[in-house]
Amino acid sequence: MSFIINTALFIFVLIINRMKNILVLTDFSDKSWNSIIYALGLFKSERCSFYLLNAKNRYENEDFENNHFELIKVKNRRDSKRELEALIQKINSLKTKGNHTFIPIVDANNIVEAARNQIREKKIDLIVIGSNDIPSKGEVFRNSISEEVITKVKCSVLVVPEKAVFKPLNKIAFPTDYTNFYEAKLFHYLMCNSSYNKAAIRFLYLSKNKDELNKEQVWNKETLGDYFSEKQHSFHSRVGENLEELLQHFIDEKQIDLIVLAAKNLNLMEQILFRPKSEALEYYSKTPFLALHQSNF
Numbered sequence: 001m002s003f004i005i006n007t008a009l010f011i012f013v014l015i016i017n018r019m020k021n022i023l024v025l026t027d028f029s030d031k032s033w034n035s036i037i038y039a040l041g042l043f044k045s046e047r048c049s050f051y052l053l054n055a056k057n058r059y060e061n062e063d064f065e066n067n068h069f070e071l072i073k074v075k076n077r078r079d080s081k082r083e084l085e086a087l088i089q090k091i092n093s094l095k096t097k098g099n100h101t102f103i104p105i106v107d108a109n110n111i112v113e114a115a116r117n118q119i120r121e122k123k124i125d126l127i128v129i130g131s132n133d134i135p136s137k138g139e140v141f142r143n144s145i146s147e148e149v150i151t152k153v154k155c156s157v158l159v160v161p162e163k164a165v166f167k168p169l170n171k172i173a174f175p176t177d178y179t180n181f182y183e184a185k186l187f188h189y190l191m192c193n194s195s196y197n198k199a200a201i202r203f204l205y206l207s208k209n210k211d212e213l214n215k216e217q218v219w220n221k222e223t224l225g226d227y228f229s230e231k232q233h234s235f236h237s238r239v240g241e242n243l244e245e246l247l248q249h250f251i252d253e254k255q256i257d258l259i260v261l262a263a264k265n266l267n268l269m270e271q272i273l274f275r276p277k278s279e280a281l282e283y284y285s286k287t288p289f290l291a292l293h294q295s296n297f
Contacts, residue, residue, distance in 0.1 A: 020048045023118050023155075024128045025111060025145070027054065028083050031162040035130030036091065038288065039158070041166035042195050044098040051122055052087060054080045055107040055114035080106040111145060115153045127157045147274050150263055156293045157263070163285045169199040173256040175206050175247060175268060178217035183262050184227040186292040201233040202254050206243045206268065243271045248281045259289035 022039060026032040039050070084104035091102055107114035118124055131146050146159045176183060187201070203224060213221065221235065236254075238246040250256070261269055273289065283289075 020046060020125045021051065021122050022048050022126050022128060023051045023053055023115060023122070023124045025055070025115070025149075026052050026084075026087065026130075028087065029130070031130035031160075033130070034162055034164065035128050035158075035160035036087075037094075037096070038160045038164055038166045039128045040091075040094065040096050040098060040100070042158075042169075043100070044096060045194050046099075048098075048100045049122075050100055050102045051105055051118060051124070052084055052102060053105045053107060053114060053118060054084060055109060055111045112148055112152050115149060115155070119153065119155050124155055127153065127155050129157060129159050131159045131161055144274070150269070150291045151266065154293055157291045158288060159291070160288045161285045164288050165286075167257060169196055169257045171202060171254055171256050172196065172199045172258045172260055173202050173204055173247070173250060173254065174260045175204045175272060176262070177207065177265065177268055178205060178213060178220045180262050180265055181220055181223070182264065182294045183220065184223045186262055186294055187224070187227070187260065196258075197231075199257070201228060201231060202250075202256065203233065203235045204247070204250055205235070205237040206246055206272070207237070207239050208241055208243070210239050243268075244281055247272050248283055251283050251287060256287065259283065259287055261289065261291055263291040263293040 020043065022043070024032075024036055024039065026036070036050075036052075081104065084106065088102045088104060091097060105118065107117065109117065115127060127149060129146055129149060131144075146157070150157045150159075174183075174187060203221075205221075225233075225235075236250065238250060240246050247259075251259075261273075263269070269291065
């Protein structure tokens with residue numbers, strides 16, 4: 001186990017020491033601006049290149065009677081370039097701007113294809129999305145931009161709800177079912193990052209049944225403990241039919257600042273983020289969540 005950990009640490013240090021490339025999806029809305037403010041706060045101690053991308057939402061030409069989709073629109077290239085230039089001027093006027101560079105990008109492709117292009121060309125480490133597209137109770141909501149990007153683009157994604165307010169990260173919740181071996185490597189990279197490494201980690205096992213962990217789950221849980229033996233962390237479990245309510249109670253109880261999940265764990269992500277069964281869960285509108293994609297590491 002020590003050889004695996006030391007090898008992983010060597011690779012992670014190489015990644016961490018270079019400037020980060022962050023892709024921000026913007027439609028010039030309040031939610032997009034809030035996501036920029038949050039990202040600037042989160043990465044203020046690091047050197048980053050922020051690529052501000054305005055691209056076409058794949059649904060914007062379709063007719064939906066009740067359109068709740070998060071629209072990433074391109075009016076035309078000239079207007080978009082003007083608005084991006086104005087956006088960068090607005091960012092440069094902020095005291096929290098930090099040691100960053102900001103690069104405008106206009107892409108006529110749909111947002112998924114545009115994001116994929118930038119990841120290939122710019123070696124993007126993280127995508128940032130401002131969101132107000134969380135569905136209401138009982139809605140079958142399979143076309144949000146957040147879900148499209150998380151499930152179809154091979155890059156970690158930070159989703160910032162419209163009402164989220166940045167504050168230093170003290171406690172991070174990591175919901176898991178202990179079925180993904182790579183969670184330890186994914187999360188260890190995160191905690192080596194200066195933006196996150198002072199936060200306490202609360203691993204939260206969510207289940208609808210009181211079944212005992214199988215051998216694989218026990219091993220993966222122990223691996224997480226090994227990786228974070230020198231970090232402040234704790235293990236918790238909550239059992240019940242409504243995983244969203246269990247998560248909300250945990251966030252309130254532990255005063256969680258950020259939810260982190262493995263993007264590969266689609267089943268759990270769908271249950272707590274994209275298919276709500278309860279109304280008025282505050283974490284949908286206030287708590288950012290970070291979907292970690294193993295292709296980044």
